[in-house]
Amino acid sequence: MTTTEQPWKCVEPRGPYLRPAQAAAFCGISTATLYEMVRAGTFPAPVRVHPQGKATVIPQPWLEAVLSARMRAAA
Numbered sequence: 001m002t003t004t005e006q007p008w009k010c011v012e013p014r015g016p017y018l019r020p021a022q023a024a025a026f027c028g029i030s031t032a033t034l035y036e037m038v039r040a041g042t043f044p045a046p047v048r049v050h051p052q053g054k055a056t057v058i059p060q061p062w063l064e065a066v067l068s069a070r071m072r073a074a075a
Contacts, residue, residue: 007069008044008062017057020046026063 018026023046024034037043043066046056 007065011061011065013059014061016060018060019057023058023063
C-alpha cells in the first residue's frame, strides 16, 4: 500500500491520543468497523502505550489524515 492509501504514514504520531472506542466515535464508525478496517490495512492500527500493557491509543492526527484523504477522494 502507498501513503495515499495509508495517509497516516506521513504524519507524526503526536497527541492527543484517543482510545480505540474514542477514535471510532471521532470518525463516526463503530469500534468493530474500526478493527475491521485495521485488519484490511485501511485504518491506522492502535499503538500499545506500554510494551507489557494492554492499553492502546491512536494519535488523533492520524485519524485526521485518514478523514482528510477520504474527503479529498470523495470530492
